Amino acid sequence: MLPTGVTVQDEQGRFLLVxxxxxxxxxxxxxxxxxxxxxxxxxxxxxxxxLLRTGSHAVAEECVNSDQARQVFLTTHRPVRIxxxxxxxxxxxxxxxxxxxxxxxxxxxxxxxxxxxxxxGVIEHRVNSLLKRDEPHGSFALAFLDIDNFKHINDYYGHxxxxxxxxxxxxxxxxxxxxxxxxxxxxxxEFLLLLNPIQSEQEVAEYIxxxxxxxxxxxxxxxxxxxxxxxxxxxxYPEHGRSYDLLRQNAxxxxxxxxNDGKGSAAFFDSGMEREALARMKVEQSLRLAILEKxxxxxxQTKVDIRTQDIKGIEALVRLRDDEGVIQAPxxxxxxxxxxxxxxxxxxxxxxxIVKSIDLINETFGPDASISINVAAKQACNPEFMRAFALxxxxxxxxxxxxxxxxxxxxxxxxxxxxxxxxxxxxxGVRISIxxxxxxxxxxxxxxxxxxxxxxxxRSFITDIHxxxxxxxxxxxxxxxxxxxxxxxxxxxxxxxEELAYLQAATKIRYAQGYYFxxxxxxxxxRPSIPVASEARASLASRPPQENRPTxxxxxxxxR
Ligand code: C2E
Ligand code: MG
Ligand code: MG
Numbered sequence: 161m162l163p164t165g166v167t168v169q170d171e172q173g174r175f176l177l178v179x180x181x182x183x184x185x186x187x188x189x190x191x192x193x194x195x196x197x198x199x200x201x202x203x204x205x206x207x208x209x210x211l212l213r214t215g216s217h218a219v220a221e222e223c224v225n226s227d228q229a230r231q232v233f234l235t236t237h238r239p240v241r242i243x244x245x246x247x248x249x250x251x252x253x254x255x256x257x258x259x260x261x262x263x264x265x266x267x268x269x270x271x272x273x274x275x276x277x278x279x280x281g282v283i284e285h286r287v288n289s290l291l292k293r294d295e296p297h298g299s300f301a302l303a304f305l306d307i308d309n310f311k312h313i314n315d316y317y318g319h320x321x322x323x324x325x326x327x328x329x330x331x332x333x334x335x336x337x338x339x340x341x342x343x344x345x346x347x348x349x350e351f352l353l354l355l356n357p358i359q360s361e362q363e364v365a366e367y368i369x370x371x372x373x374x375x376x377x378x379x380x381x382x383x384x385x386x387x388x389x390x391x392x393x394x395x396x397y398p399e400h401g402r403s404y405d406l407l408r409q410n411a412x413x414x415x416x417x418x419x420n421d422g423k424g425s426a427a428f429f430d431s432g433m434e435r436e437a438l439a440r441m442k443v444e445q446s447l448r449l450a451i452l453e454k455x456x457x458x459x460x461q462t463k464v465d466i467r468t469q470d471i472k473g474i475e476a477l478v479r480l481r482d483d484e485g486v487i488q489a490p491x492x493x494x495x496x497x498x499x500x501x502x503x504x505x506x507x508x509x510x511x512x513x514i515v516k517s518i519d520l521i522n523e524t525f526g527p528d529a530s531i532s533i534n535v536a537a538k539q540a541c542n543p544e545f546m547r548a549f550a551l552x553x554x555x556x557x558x559x560x561x562x563x564x565x566x567x568x569x570x571x572x573x574x575x576x577x578x579x580x581x582x583x584x585x586x587x588x589g590v591r592i593s594i595x596x597x598x599x600x601x602x603x604x605x606x607x608x609x610x611x612x613x614x615x616x617x618x619r620s621f622i623t624d625i626h627x628x629x630x631x632x633x634x635x636x637x638x639x640x641x642x643x644x645x646x647x648x649x650x651x652x653x654x655x656x657x658e659e660l661a662y663l664q665a666a667t668k669i670r671y672a673q674g675y676y677f678x679x680x681x682x683x684x685x686x687r688p689s690i691p692v693a694s695e696a697r698a699s700l701a702s703r704p705p706q707e708n709r710p711t712x713x714x715x716x717x718x719x720r
Contacts, residue, residue: 165233165252170245171212173205185224185233185252200224208248211237215246222252232259272345274323275330283344283352287404290356291397300356300397301364304411305333308389308423310349315541315572317384324381325388332374352408361396361428368392368426376424389424391415400429413437444500446483447493451502451509455481458513459680462525463532463650463673466664472671473530473563474521477680478510498536504545507535508552515556520683532563532593540570546581553590560589563614567595571610582611596652598634607641615642616673619653626662639667 165182169175175192182188186204188195195201200222211218218237223230233252240249267273270282290300307313307329314322326349333351334343342354358364372390379386393415401407410429416437418427450456460474480488497503510533514521521531539545553559564585570577571594582592593614598621607615617638621631642649654660654674663669 165235167204167248167250169204169208169212169248169250171209173209175204176247182250182252185231185254187224204250207237208250212239212246212248215239221255229256231256275327275345277330277334277343277345277351280344280346280352283342283346283354284404284408286342287354287407291402291404298357299359300354301358302395302397302407302411303353303355303364303368303426304393304395304408304415305351305353306391306415306419307349308391308419310388312569312572313386313388317386321381321384321386325379325386328379328381329375329388329390333371335374352411358396364394364396365426365428368394372424372426391418391423392426393418393429394426395429410434443493444496447480447496447500447502450480450482451497451505454509456506456509456513457481457487457682458510458517459682460521460525461673461680462678463530463671464677465670466660466672467670471525471529473532474525475532475534475565475673475680476510476514477534478506494536498538503536503539504542504548507533507539507545507549511549511552511556517683518556518558520686524683524686529561530563530591531561532565534565534595537567537569540564540566540581541577543576543581546577547584550584550588550590553585554588563591563593565593565595565616567599568597568610571612578610593650594647597638607638608645612647614648614650616650616652617669619674622651622653622659622674623655624659626658632662632666635667635669639669643668 163181165185166177166179167175167182167186168177175188178186178188178192186195186200187198188201192201203222207218207220217239220235220237222233222235224233225231232255234255235250235252237248237250240247270279271277272279287300287302307325310322310325313325326345330343330345330351333353337343340356342356344352344354346352355364355367372392375388375390379388393411393413395401395407395410395414397407400410410433413433413436414427414429417433418425421427457479458476459479460476462471463473463475464470465472478490478494480490480493482488494503497506514531514533521529535549539549553562556562566577585592591613592611593616594610594612595616596618597615598618615638617635621634625631625635639649648671649669650671650673651659651663651669652673654663654672654676656676659674660672660676663672
């Protein structure tokens with residue numbers, strides 16, 4: 161920063177004194193007469209004369225564009241009377257750095273750093289000013305865009321590539337917008353697009369169809385070819401709302417519907433969607449309440465050795481007792497619990513219930529039966545939760561009894577589960593199982609990089625396995641790979657004798673789980689029948705498999 165520049169001028173604007181700093185600022189070389197004419201110099205002369213004529217003070221910001229950079233000076237002009245002469249004393253401070261900082265703050269307050277797009281505050285302001293116009297209002301559209309599976313892309317390829325993708329998407333979206341349209345990035349992978357004005361819904365539909373296609377084309381980033389689709393929800397003014405909040409919310413609701421219907425397309429808001437959203441909110445509220453009131457319980461399903469019929473372990477499957485006392489299976493609430501960030505608490509509740517019932521568990525299934533707990537992929541990749549969960553498992557005093565079931569999504573490369581989190585559990589003797597294998601994101605070859613103790617083949621491969629050569633082939637491949645990697649294989653969802661017979665005859669798979677052996681059961685239902693453990697195991701073992709029919713007598717019943 162330069163020192164303060166000081167000048168003294170007379171009533172004709174002539175410079176009587178110019179210090180070095182002021183000379184540099186005004187582009188003066190030597191005396192005034194020798195200096196080249198410059199805009200700054202002219203401006204100073206006229207300002208000087210004017211201020212001395214009126215006898216007034218002034219403070220002004222002066223901007224000088226030098227070769228290197230923009231310089232900004234704050235100049236104070238003050239008339240003084242020295243030796244009977246009216247003179248103007250001016251001093252200038254270089255405030256360029258401060259100005260640059262202010263500019264940067266301004267930009268970061270209103271613009272997204274990554275894409276350079278205006279942020280949510282700016283688009284909200286723009287929409288609000290459209291709504292406040294005096295003249296008869298024209299129509300406009302608000303489109304809410306969300307990149308599908310962006311989290312997967314980020315996890316799989318890493319954050320720098322995720323960022324690059326966002327920039328590319330922003331570029332494609334902004335390609336042929338009009339002056340009066342506006343594109344904004346409102347958070348992570350969400351964009352809001354204002355189309356203004358619009359003539360008709362068809363016109364918007366046409367434009368959005370075109371945009372979707374443009375977004376679907378592959379992205380070439382950093383040597384990778386990336387495919388990404390986008391879901392779009394649209395609301396129209398005035399039909400779908402007369403305030404920014406309502407229009408944005410309704411576009412969001414329409415987008416949510418697209419996500420649920422399979423993603424990658426667009427939908428206009430309609431009032432049916434609003435009813436759906438309200439219903440969803442009700443479920444959300446009741447889930448929050450259920451967690452607060454700890455209205456959860458566990459059903460346990462056995463994992464069985466298909467040769468000896470011994471119970472090798474059990475899996476805890478969470479159940480919710482809703483406001484009306486009806487028992488709900490996790491399909492209705494797990495994803496929502498994950499989405500709402502309630503799942504961690506739920507997992508701790510499951511563990512607490514197991515600890516509370518451990519005597520009964522030992523009595524029923526034997527003291528060596530392993531106890532499996534499901535952990536959602538999102539939790540599995542959250543080191544904070546997993547550390548706390550490891551401590552809780554350790555605190556039971558028998559961590560080596562536990563097995564954690566996670567889906568293969570948790571193992572995708574470039575997240576921390578495999579390197580950072582797994583070792584903590586290994587040290588405690590807790591085992592790891594890959595749940596629902598074959599349905600997720602990873603491929604067979606990815607299995608080679610995964611270190612787990614058990615792999616559970618998803619029910620979709622097991623159902624009617626004896627009739628499906630393709631599934632049989634997949635099963636054989638998984639089987640031999642797991643054998644090579646030293647993982648135990650479990651077949652999930654055995655329901656019929658034919659499925660079991662196929663596994664026994666045609667594979668080396670040793671363990672299975674399914675309604676054929678036992679439905680998930682509530683422990684309290686077992687209490688009255690005393691020697692359950694021995695009876696359950698003896699009854700399974702004593703009958704030859706051909707006669708072994710599923711007994712649902714002790715299976716869980718959904719009741720009011
Ligand atoms: P999962 O871990 O793959 O559990 C197996 C699911 O298949 C259970 O459904 C079980 O009741 C069902 N099942 C078992 N055998 C058969 C069969 O022979 N036929 C058929 N049709 N189904 C069978 P459930 O209890 O509804 O649980 C669904 C999923 O919810 C679980 O799938 C698991 O991913 C998740 N889940 C359950 N409890 C928890 C939990 O405490 N935390 C988390 N994060 N997820 C959980
Ligand atoms: Mg499971
Ligand atoms: Mg499963």
